[in-house]
Amino acid sequence: MAITRAEVLHVARLARLALTEEEIARFQEQLSAILEAVGKVDELDLSGVEPTAHPLELSNVWGADEPRPSIDVEEALANAPDREGSYFRVPPA
Amino acid sequence: MTWEPVIGCEIHVHLKTQTKMFCRCATGFGAPENSSTCPVCLAHPGVLPVPNERAIEWTIKLGLALGCDIAPRAVFHRKNYFYPDNPKGYQISQYDEPLCMSGSFLLPGVGGDTEIGIVRAHLEEDAAKNVHMGGGEGRIHGADRTLVDFNRAGMPLVEIVTQPHLRSSEQTKRFLQLLRQTVRELGISDAEMQEGSMRFDVNVSVRPEGSDELRTRTELKNINSFNFAAQGIEREIQRQIAIYEGGGEVVQETLHFVPGQEHAAPLRSKEEAQDYRYLPEPDLVPIEPPAEMVEQARAELGELPSARIRRLETELDFGLAEGLVTSGRDGLYERTPGDRRAVANVVMNELAAAGLDPTEVNGEELGKLVEARDRIPREAFMKALGASGDGDFKAEDYLGEAVIADESELDPVIERILAANDENVAAYRAGKQGLLGFFVGQVMKETGGKADPKVVNTRLRELLDRS
Amino acid sequence: MIDTLRLTAKEANALLTGGELSSDELFAAYRAAIDERDPDLNCFLHVCDESPGAGIPIALKDVIGTKGIPTTAGSKILEGYLPVYDATVTERCQARGLRTIGKTNMDEFAMGSSTENSAFGPTRNPWDPSRVPGGSSGGSTAAVAAGLAPWALGSDTGGSVKQPAALCGVVGLRPTYGTVSRYGIIAFASSLDQVGPVTKTVADCAFLYSVIAGRDPCDTTTVDLPHPVEIPEAEDLRGLRVGVPRELNEAEGIEPGVTESVQAAIELCRELGAEVGECELPRSVEYGLPCYYLIAPSEASSNLARYDGVRFGLRVSPDGIRAMYEETRDEGFGDEPKRRIMLGTYALSAGYYEAYYGQAQKVRTVIRQEFAAALERFDVLVSPTSPTVAFPLGAKTENPLAMYLSDVLAIPPNMAGLPGLSIPCGLSEGLPVGLQLIGPQFSENVLFRAGHALEQALAFDVVPPRLA
Numbered sequence A: 001m002a003i004t005r006a007e008v009l010h011v012a013r014l015a016r017l018a019l020t021e022e023e024i025a026r027f028q029e030q031l032s033a034i035l036e037a038v039g040k041v042d043e044l045d046l047s048g049v050e051p052t053a054h055p056l057e058l059s060n061v062w063g064a065d066e067p068r069p070s071i072d073v074e075e076a077l078a079n080a081p082d083r084e085g086s087y088f089r090v091p092p093a
Numbered sequence B: 001m002t003w004e005p006v007i008g009c010e011i012h013v014h015l016k017t018q019t020k021m022f023c024r025c026a027t028g029f030g031a032p033e034n035s036s037t038c039p040v041c042l043a044h045p046g047v048l049p050v051p052n053e054r055a056i057e058w059t060i061k062l063g064l065a066l067g068c069d070i071a072p073r074a075v076f077h078r079k080n081y082f083y084p085d086n087p088k089g090y091q092i093s094q095y096d097e098p099l100c101m102s103g104s105f106l107l108p109g110v111g112g113d114t115e116i117g118i119v120r121a122h123l124e125e126d127a128a129k130n131v132h133m134g135g136g137e138g139r140i141h142g143a144d145r146t147l148v149d150f151n152r153a154g155m156p157l158v159e160i161v162t163q164p165h166l167r168s169s170e171q172t173k174r175f176l177q178l179l180r181q182t183v184r185e186l187g188i189s190d191a192e193m194q195e196g197s198m199r200f201d202v203n204v205s206v207r208p209e210g211s212d213e214l215r216t217r218t219e220l221k222n223i224n225s226f227n228f229a230a231q232g233i234e235r236e237i238q239r240q241i242a243i244y245e246g247g248g249e250v251v252q253e254t255l256h257f258v259p260g261q262e263h264a265a266p267l268r269s270k271e272e273a274q275d276y277r278y279l280p281e282p283d284l285v286p287i288e289p290p291a292e293m294v295e296q297a298r299a300e301l302g303e304l305p306s307a308r309i310r311r312l313e314t315e316l317d318f319g320l321a322e323g324l325v326t327s328g329r330d331g332l333y334e335r336t337p338g339d340r341r342a343v344a345n346v347v348m349n350e351l352a353a354a355g356l357d358p359t360e361v362n363g364e365e366l367g368k369l370v371e372a373r374d375r376i377p378r379e380a381f382m383k384a385l386g387a388s389g390d391g392d393f394k395a396e397d398y399l400g401e402a403v404i405a406d407e408s409e410l411d412p413v414i415e416r417i418l419a420a421n422d423e424n425v426a427a428y429r430a431g432k433q434g435l436l437g438f439f440v441g442q443v444m445k446e447t448g449g450k451a452d453p454k455v456v457n458t459r460l461r462e463l464l465d466r467s
Numbered sequence C: 001m002i003d004t005l006r007l008t009a010k011e012a013n014a015l016l017t018g019g020e021l022s023s024d025e026l027f028a029a030y031r032a033a034i035d036e037r038d039p040d041l042n043c044f045l046h047v048c049d050e051s052p053g054a055g056i057p058i059a060l061k062d063v064i065g066t067k068g069i070p071t072t073a074g075s076k077i078l079e080g081y082l083p084v085y086d087a088t089v090t091e092r093c094q095a096r097g098l099r100t101i102g103k104t105n106m107d108e109f110a111m112g113s114s115t116e117n118s119a120f121g122p123t124r125n126p127w128d129p130s131r132v133p134g135g136s137s138g139g140s141t142a143a144v145a146a147g148l149a150p151w152a153l154g155s156d157t158g159g160s161v162k163q164p165a166a167l168c169g170v171v172g173l174r175p176t177y178g179t180v181s182r183y184g185i186i187a188f189a190s191s192l193d194q195v196g197p198v199t200k201t202v203a204d205c206a207f208l209y210s211v212i213a214g215r216d217p218c219d220t221t222t223v224d225l226p227h228p229v230e231i232p233e234a235e236d237l238r239g240l241r242v243g244v245p246r247e248l249n250e251a252e253g254i255e256p257g258v259t260e261s262v263q264a265a266i267e268l269c270r271e272l273g274a275e276v277g278e279c280e281l282p283r284s285v286e287y288g289l290p291c292y293y294l295i296a297p298s299e300a301s302s303n304l305a306r307y308d309g310v311r312f313g314l315r316v317s318p319d320g321i322r323a324m325y326e327e328t329r330d331e332g333f334g335d336e337p338k339r340r341i342m343l344g345t346y347a348l349s350a351g352y353y354e355a356y357y358g359q360a361q362k363v364r365t366v367i368r369q370e371f372a373a374a375l376e377r378f379d380v381l382v383s384p385t386s387p388t389v390a391f392p393l394g395a396k397t398e399n400p401l402a403m404y405l406s407d408v409l410a411i412p413p414n415m416a417g418l419p420g421l422s423i424p425c426g427l428s429e430g431l432p433v434g435l436q437l438i439g440p441q442f443s444e445n446v447l448f449r450a451g452h453a454l455e456q457a458l459a460f461d462v463v464p465p466r467l468a
């Protein structure tokens, strides 16, 4: 279940992580070992088994369509790394 | 060779709930930026979504109107991707277990009904609004910064996906218009293109007539008007045909239209291979629509627009019937007694031109107006029509005092009377001025007493004195 | 001077209600203990100088949101972040007068078993500062063990309350999934995360659980408790059926000293009147850890996507949005979150979902069924909480898989959403050993009763000798 360097790079791109060369090499090795260990689940024949997404079997939990106060704009922006007026500002998308 | 277009649509409709899909921030168009936000829709650490019950009810209602099966169990999934307008880094949407599936939408046409297959209708949340600054106005390219407003983030959105069952740009436009009207009549969305509460993407391909292959398609995105959709699709159909006829191959790509710039060439982009890494949303539990909820929604449906077009077509022609229904004017049409065609024309044209809300017009009174339409001065008719939306409008108040004072309407009558009485004309001109009263009497008789005597007097004198 | 080392929450509260001490004096006493001992232990990432309320103090794991009080989840990417809202558990504690004394250290985003993965330096074990306190709630468990707080809250995804409680010689509960609100808890793996009490006694644990448990409209995965929490009083185990799952007690890597203490505790169960028998969990232990290390990283890869430098937290800002994301996340996340994000992203990506995430969800069903079968015959299952006692700092940092094995016994019941209580049951090499008690969903009262009776009989001294 070894993971290739190309796969490490692909996954890092999907996850938006700019890995250093050292990290790429180390993660390739470590992820290969971990995948080897967790890949064990594939040994089991579970064709007739339903997946468990959730430990409790709940359904239909929702809230009424009744507005509650929003937070203050200044509070919304209080943690913003950068802003322009009442907008969050980011580099060009 | 004859080519057949193959067209499918994806339509996003904002539900007009009071609050967002997963938090209780108020929805609403035009609030100051970032004023309708909270930790949940800003995706602060630790927040959790709470689904909006009404949005679920309304999606079920829409699904029923689209002839869909309502799933016994629907599951929200996370669609993972990074973009500044996507605060959590995933959109909560529905994936392989949507609320509504396998529907069929009846699109009436001149030659009969067409069934447009509905693949699914599912519930999801909208993204925030990005404003690209610097560079060209609001354009992505050349911008030097992007500003983000999270008011729209998390607004409830229904996505409707059709089968590729549409066969022309004109048919697609008619489908989209009828779908819009259906959504509006269900009372679940304003479906206003300008406000972005209805948006659609269209997939277009062509194939040789008679074949059932599906060729490479292109996707037209961000279309924000029906006419624009029809033009864009038509242009794309012709472009693809030209490519095939020139021996080329159509490339799968996306054509992005810039909203508001309907004549600008679309931006083309190769479809980037996406990997959304869907997973069942672990913060939410499944929806198992209770029977009462589904039955309640079904009971609220009423006669759907497509059925009404078919019914009205029997008393009008198809175009008028469709026009009335898709413009939401057929209710007034049906409430208004009188000659069907005359009523349809007044409701469809004059009333629209007068800018009146058809739901506020009293049909009985409008019927009296339509009936008198050809007897009364145009000016008086239009004046009465303009007032017909008032709550206490009474046609007789206007018809009673309606006078023909318009020279352009009176002149033909006067000329006809003068021509028919040349002896009296000659006598008048010879000096028998007292004959003026005779002519006035004739005009009044002819106009059923509605002519303005002052105007009649003046015009008669002018015309008799002329030669 | 108040000896905070020995004081239980119940006793501390009695001092207040008896009028012997004011809430401020008590708060000051714990603040003094922190000033004295925390420089060596690093249990706290933030200490509060004042805090509203008229009751006793509580320490909160830094994964728990506290309005206006820094909350970082042990990560550089949230350095300086000030929540604009309180977590539901924070509100519930405040509603009962509890005063937040500080935010405790943890493995970054609760990913780890030693609290060495904190971006702000490791916490040390009060029993032996050269050793780890366990993790990821190591700050909370070490703080309670060292008398820096009468009690604390931690969070447990794959053993993060139970395991450090074991290694620090305190009581830790991982509640039934869905009984404690996750609203305001910085998410790691949503289908597993659960907040739990860390205390000196089982009675304190039951009380704190009663404060935080119950349905929260802000968390749709929560439910109301089927029966109210009972503060345990029973001194015996008569009528209780105690199961000893072979695989959980004989797993590879369990230290002999740990087995010895646990065996003695099982013997004690018999003496206290319990009916003790063996049982099997054939696949739960073998496949529990692999199952966990697919599901938790997958959910984490998605939960940690919001740390993008747009709305809060760290931003490293070169040109362009993509570079901003990539540099921010590379610099803001430590090794372990990156590793798990990579693992989870891979497991969810096109072509792998069915073999990994999909299959792991099915394994979860198998584990649920196995526990359900065992719990038909027994009221409580027992095992060591951790295969080892506290290990030296640095011993496992180079080998992620070895670190992951620290939770091999704590994880299986978590996958089934079952509650687990860890109580100290003895010493091995002078370090605490934890006993794990597992019951069916919503069986906390049974766990409290059994834990309390054992606790009384064991008379384990929770004060680390070097501090006494």
Ligand SMILES: [Mg+2]
Pocket (backbone or CB within 6 Å): B093, B124, B159
């Ligand atoms: Mg969509």
Ligand SMILES: [Zn+2]
Pocket (backbone or CB within 6 Å): B020, B023, B024, B025, B036, B037, B038, B039, B040, B041, B042, B154
């Ligand atoms: Zn909100």
